Amino acid sequence: MQKKPDSKSTSLKSTNNQTDDLVASVIENPEVLSRVLDTPKVQAIVLKHFQGPVPPPAMLKEYNDVIPGLANRLIELTEKEQSHRHSIESDNVKISKRGQIMSFFVVLIIIFAAILFGLNGNTVLAGILVGIDLAALVTAFIAGKYYSIKTTDSENE
Known part of the structure; x- marks a missing residue:
């Protein structure tokens, strides 16, 4: 029985033959080598960068080419994040206002109590x-x- 030639060894032999043929043609005609070496090659490295939510x-088109509808999902995600951030900031403002109003009433109560103590003769307690x-x-x-000031500085970093 004859052994079948291995496809890997066959491809290696054909590659070796091609390499030998190329070397022989360069030796016969050295101008080929000089033309290959003299041909300038242009290489470029492209760096893409964006800053912002979208x-x-x-780039959105490229995302859509990879996964259809991904660009819309990214836009929706950005919109949801923005509305969430706005609601958080709005809640913080409401909490701050509520704290100021409560503080105002506490101060009024303390001043009213101090006036009452002062009118009843407890001027030391009123002063305290x-x-x-x-x-x-x-x-x-x-x-x-x-x-x-501290939170503004930490947000800017």
Whole structure:
């Protein structure tokens, strides 16, 4: 029985034959080698970068070519993220306003209590209440400014 030639060994032999033929043709005609070496090759490295929530239209088209409908999904995801961020910021503003209103009423109650104590003859207690109230207000304003500056700096980094 005859052995069938292995396809890998056959392809290696044909590759070796082609290489030998190329070497022989270069040896016979050295101009071929000089033309190959003198031919300039142009290579370019392209770097694409975008910044923002939505990729540029060309990139969206490429996404759509890979997975149909992916560009629409990305746009919807971006819109949902934006609305979520807006709702978070709106909630933070509401919480801040509510805290300011509650603080205002607490201060009014303390001042009213200090007035009552002052009218009833407890001027020392009234003075202490007003002093503590003022110290708390000053501390709140200073701390509020400090933390707002600190959060602004950390967001900019």
